[in-house]
Amino acid sequence: MDELHSLDPRRQELLEARFTGVVSGSTGSTGSCSVGAKVSPKSSHSYLPSALESNKNQDLEKKEGRIDDLLRANCDLRRQIDEQQKLLEKYKERLNKCISMSKKLLIEKSTQEKLASREKSMQDRLRLGHFTTVRHGASFTEQWTDGFAFQNLVKQQEWVNQQREDIERQRKLLAKRKPPTTNNSQAPSANSEPKQRKNKAVNGAENDPFYHEQEEIFKLRLGHLKKEEAEIQAELERLERVRNLHIRELKRINNEDNSQFKDHPTLNERYLLLHLLGRGGFSEVYKAFDLYEQRYAAVKIHQLNKSWRDEKKENYHKHACREYRIHKELDHPRIVKLYDYFSLDTDTFCTVLEYCEGNDLDFYLKQHKLMSEKEARSIVMQIVNALRYLNEIKPPIIHYDLKPGNILLVDGTACGEIKITDFGLSKIMDDDSYGVDGMDLTSQGAGTYWYLPPECFVVGKEPPKISNKVDVWSVGVIFFQCLYGRKVRKTSEYVKSFSVSACSQ
Known part of the structure; x- marks a missing residue:
C-alpha cells in the first residue's frame, strides 16, 4: 500500500477499486476466493512499474520543456546582447566622430589664435x-630696441x-626788470613821501x-x-x-x-595640446583639452637633459613622483588640483593640473606695482585658509615655496579667487621626521631667497630646523609686497643678525 501512495491519486483510486473488487468476489466460493487472493497481488504489482515509468516520462517531458524555454530565453538574451553590442558600437563610432570633430575644431581655433597672436606681435614690434x-666680437647678443x-x-x-x-x-x-621792493614795515613820513614819488617816477616799473x-x-x-x-x-x-x-x-x-610639441599632439591618447603657456627650467606648460572628461587642463611636460647621468635623472624623476603623491591627495578650493601623471619616454613625463585662465600674482604686481589694502587682505585670507588646510590634514604639509609666482589669480584680477600651485619643494611633517622643535631642512639653498625666513639660512654642523612657520613668514612678505610694491629688503648683515639670534635661541 505504501507503493500505491506514491502514485498519483487517479491511478491509486483505480488500483484500489480493482483490489476491492477481487476481495468481494471471494465470498461466492472458496476456490474462487483462493484464486482471487493469489491473482490480486500479482495484478496490482504489474501496474506499479508502468505508473512509475509514466511519472518519469512526465517529469522528463517537463524538464525538456523547461530546457526548451531556457534555450529560447537564452536565444532572446543573446539576440538582445547582439543588438545592444551593435548599438554600443554605433554609439562608440558616434562618440569617436564627436571626439574627432572636437579635436578638429579645437585645433582650428588654436591655429587661428596662434596666427592672431603672431600678427598682433608683428604689429606691436613697430609700436612697442x-x-x-x-654682434660683440665672436658672440651674438640680443638687444632691445624701442x-x-x-x-x-x-x-x-x-x-x-x-x-x-x-x-x-x-x-x-x-x-x-623787477622793481625794487619797498620796506612796508616803516610808516611813511612826511619827508619821505616826495622821495617815493620821485623813485616811482624814475623807475616806472x-x-x-x-x-x-x-x-x-x-x-x-x-x-x-x-x-x-x-x-x-x-x-x-x-x-x-x-x-x-x-x-x-x-x-x-x-x-x-x-618646441617639439607645437603641432597639437594628443598625449596618452587623451590630452590634446593647444598652445604653450610658459616655459621654465626643464619643463613646458601647455594648455590642453581632456578628451575624456571634456575639460581644459594644464599639462606640464618635464624633459630631462639627455646628457645627465642616470643617477641624476632618477633623482629628478623621484622628486617629481614625490610631488605627485603629495599633490594628488590634496582637495581644497584654494589649491590647484592634480588630475593625472604619466610618462612619454625614459626622459619625458607629464603632470596634468587644473587649468586657470588668469595670470599669477607676480605678473599682476609687475603690471600694477601694488594693490589696495582690501585686495591684499582678500588674497592673504585665501592663502591662510589653504595653509590651515595643509596643517590640518594628516600628515601636515609645509609648502616651503610660497611666492607671488606660485599664487594664481583665477580671473586675472586682485579682487577674485586665488589658487596655490607648485608643491615641488613641499615637506611632509610625518612622525618620523618631525619633532617638537621642527624637522630638519635637508634641501637648504632651494626655494626663493626673498620669501624664506632667517632660520632657513642658518649654517652649522647640523641642518636647521623648520616648521609650518616658514609659510607664515612667506605670507607676511607677500602681504608687504602687495601693499608697498617692493620686496622686503634683505642684506647680508640682516640675514647674519637673524641667523645669530636664531642660533642663540
Missing part, C-alpha cells in the same frame, strides 16, 4: 619695440624740457603791468608743462606695462616655435 641681434611709441614720448619729453628751459631763461631776464602779466603767463605755462609731463609719465608707465606683455608674448612665441 623688438629684439635685435648684435618702437615709435616710446620714441614719440621721448620727443615730447624733450620738447617739454626745452620749453621749461626757455621759460626759466625768460623769467631770469624778466627778474632783472612798479606801475607797469608788463612785469606782472609776463610773470603770470610764465606761471601758467609752467603749470601747463607740468601737467603735460605728468600725462607723458602716465603714458610711459602704461606703455611699459604693455611692453612687458609684448616681450613676454615674443618669448612665448619663440619658445613655442622651438
Whole structure:
C-alpha cells in the first residue's frame, strides 16, 4: 500500500477499486476466493512499474520543456546582447566622430589664435619695440630696441624740457626788470613821501603791468608743462606695462616655435595640446583639452637633459613622483588640483593640473606695482585658509615655496579667487621626521631667497630646523609686497643678525 501512495491519486483510486473488487468476489466460493487472493497481488504489482515509468516520462517531458524555454530565453538574451553590442558600437563610432570633430575644431581655433597672436606681435614690434641681434666680437647678443611709441614720448619729453628751459631763461631776464621792493614795515613820513614819488617816477616799473602779466603767463605755462609731463609719465608707465606683455608674448612665441610639441599632439591618447603657456627650467606648460572628461587642463611636460647621468635623472624623476603623491591627495578650493601623471619616454613625463585662465600674482604686481589694502587682505585670507588646510590634514604639509609666482589669480584680477600651485619643494611633517622643535631642512639653498625666513639660512654642523612657520613668514612678505610694491629688503648683515639670534635661541 505504501507503493500505491506514491502514485498519483487517479491511478491509486483505480488500483484500489480493482483490489476491492477481487476481495468481494471471494465470498461466492472458496476456490474462487483462493484464486482471487493469489491473482490480486500479482495484478496490482504489474501496474506499479508502468505508473512509475509514466511519472518519469512526465517529469522528463517537463524538464525538456523547461530546457526548451531556457534555450529560447537564452536565444532572446543573446539576440538582445547582439543588438545592444551593435548599438554600443554605433554609439562608440558616434562618440569617436564627436571626439574627432572636437579635436578638429579645437585645433582650428588654436591655429587661428596662434596666427592672431603672431600678427598682433608683428604689429606691436613697430609700436612697442623688438629684439635685435648684435654682434660683440665672436658672440651674438640680443638687444632691445624701442618702437615709435616710446620714441614719440621721448620727443615730447624733450620738447617739454626745452620749453621749461626757455621759460626759466625768460623769467631770469624778466627778474632783472623787477622793481625794487619797498620796506612796508616803516610808516611813511612826511619827508619821505616826495622821495617815493620821485623813485616811482624814475623807475616806472612798479606801475607797469608788463612785469606782472609776463610773470603770470610764465606761471601758467609752467603749470601747463607740468601737467603735460605728468600725462607723458602716465603714458610711459602704461606703455611699459604693455611692453612687458609684448616681450613676454615674443618669448612665448619663440619658445613655442622651438618646441617639439607645437603641432597639437594628443598625449596618452587623451590630452590634446593647444598652445604653450610658459616655459621654465626643464619643463613646458601647455594648455590642453581632456578628451575624456571634456575639460581644459594644464599639462606640464618635464624633459630631462639627455646628457645627465642616470643617477641624476632618477633623482629628478623621484622628486617629481614625490610631488605627485603629495599633490594628488590634496582637495581644497584654494589649491590647484592634480588630475593625472604619466610618462612619454625614459626622459619625458607629464603632470596634468587644473587649468586657470588668469595670470599669477607676480605678473599682476609687475603690471600694477601694488594693490589696495582690501585686495591684499582678500588674497592673504585665501592663502591662510589653504595653509590651515595643509596643517590640518594628516600628515601636515609645509609648502616651503610660497611666492607671488606660485599664487594664481583665477580671473586675472586682485579682487577674485586665488589658487596655490607648485608643491615641488613641499615637506611632509610625518612622525618620523618631525619633532617638537621642527624637522630638519635637508634641501637648504632651494626655494626663493626673498620669501624664506632667517632660520632657513642658518649654517652649522647640523641642518636647521623648520616648521609650518616658514609659510607664515612667506605670507607676511607677500602681504608687504602687495601693499608697498617692493620686496622686503634683505642684506647680508640682516640675514647674519637673524641667523645669530636664531642660533642663540
